[in-house]
Amino acid sequence: MDQAWGLKNMLAAMVSAPEGPAPMPPAHQASSLLNAAARPPRRRCRAVAVAGGKGGVGKTTVAVNLGMAMSMAGHDVMLLDADMGLANVDVLLGLLPSRHIGHLLDGECSLRELMLTAPRGLRIVPGGSGARRLAQLDSAGHAAIIRAFDELERPPEYLLVDTAAGISDSVAMFASAADEVLLVVCDEPASITDAYALIKILSRDFGVRRFRMLANMVRNEGEARQLHQKLSRVSDRFLDVVIAFCGWIPHDERLRQAIRRQSAVVDLWPSCRSSLAFKQLAGTVDKWAEPERASDRIAFFGSPVTPAAGY
Numbered sequence: 001m002d003q004a005w006g007l008k009n010m011l012a013a014m015v016s017a018p019e020g021p022a023p024m025p026p027a028h029q030a031s032s033l034l035n036a037a038a039r040p041p042r043r044r045c046r047a048v049a050v051a052g053g054k055g056g057v058g059k060t061t062v063a064v065n066l067g068m069a070m071s072m073a074g075h076d077v078m079l080l081d082a083d084m085g086l087a088n089v090d091v092l093l094g095l096l097p098s099r100h101i102g103h104l105l106d107g108e109c110s111l112r113e114l115m116l117t118a119p120r121g122l123r124i125v126p127g128g129s130g131a132r133r134l135a136q137l138d139s140a141g142h143a144a145i146i147r148a149f150d151e152l153e154r155p156p157e158y159l160l161v162d163t164a165a166g167i168s169d170s171v172a173m174f175a176s177a178a179d180e181v182l183l184v185v186c187d188e189p190a191s192i193t194d195a196y197a198l199i200k201i202l203s204r205d206f207g208v209r210r211f212r213m214l215a216n217m218v219r220n221e222g223e224a225r226q227l228h229q230k231l232s233r234v235s236d237r238f239l240d241v242v243i244a245f246c247g248w249i250p251h252d253e254r255l256r257q258a259i260r261r262q263s264a265v266v267d268l269w270p271s272c273r274s275s276l277a278f279k280q281l282a283g284t285v286d287k288w289a290e291p292e293r294a295s296d297r298i299a300f301f302g303s304p305v306t307p308a309a310g311y
């Protein structure tokens, strides 16, 4: 763990300060505050798991930039790095957490003490990196993490959960505990088959029936919709699920440049192609119908939920 820690410090030092993110224009700040004040309070926090099955499809990139785009729009957003043992949200944002989820599980700190604030007010719950114990947590451990959010005095409007690659119990538990599962899919056969495998496990073993699909690293909307059709065709045939198309993020070199500078692209270059797509996605997510409570799955923020009518 110490080595991972040293590496993160080194990375943070390597990112040159003068190139840091541009400050938020005062007008934007004011409009964010006005937006937040004008909006009626949500009844409860909505948890959105960002998943995908395959590694490297952009789950963390989406979780970070969607989270920040929502924060910039005036929402109170928290991001849980649930890629236990290989967590890297903090690295992407140039943050240096002094504790991780393992300290919470050991009772050494509270969830609030664990949290870090990223630019634009996005709150981050860091998962640990390089800790085998976290990578091998059992379901009681995962349940303890999910339940820890019940204790928050000030729950956020949105909790985004960045999940690991694969179809492990950890991924399934975090995804099924969320109100929404946002599947990040890119145009590669393995991405579609792995997303399908995850949908199958979540529907068959965890009772998740509805999913949202985001196409990542595509060239245009046509390509994104084709991807959605490919995934839906096979799911419709073999599984009792609904997969709603919820947008696309273009392949954008700016995104990679932002990652190298340990910043979110929406913060660094708010008008570039991918930033505009993330802002649009943030607006889409905010329009999703409020889920109703029911079912007996373990869930973030108390009682689990079932789909709202009209989904």
Ligand SMILES: Nc1ncnc2c1ncn2[C@@H]1O[C@H](COP(=O)(O)OP(=O)(O)OP(=O)(O)O)[C@@H](O)[C@H]1O
Binding pocket: 052, 054, 055, 056, 057, 058, 059, 060, 061, 062, 083, 163, 164, 165, 216, 217, 218, 249, 250, 251, 252, 253, 255, 256, 259, 274
């Ligand atoms: N829209 C995009 N355009 C260009 N590059 C992208 C885009 N989305 C993601 N990437 C790049 O793809 C790589 C993988 O992204 P990321 O780490 O977010 O994937 P992941 O699904 O979280 O991976 P893992 O499964 O290992 O956690 C990164 O280098 C990122 O910069």
Ligand SMILES: [Mg+2]
Binding pocket: 059, 060, 061, 083, 163, 164
């Ligand atoms: Mg990731």
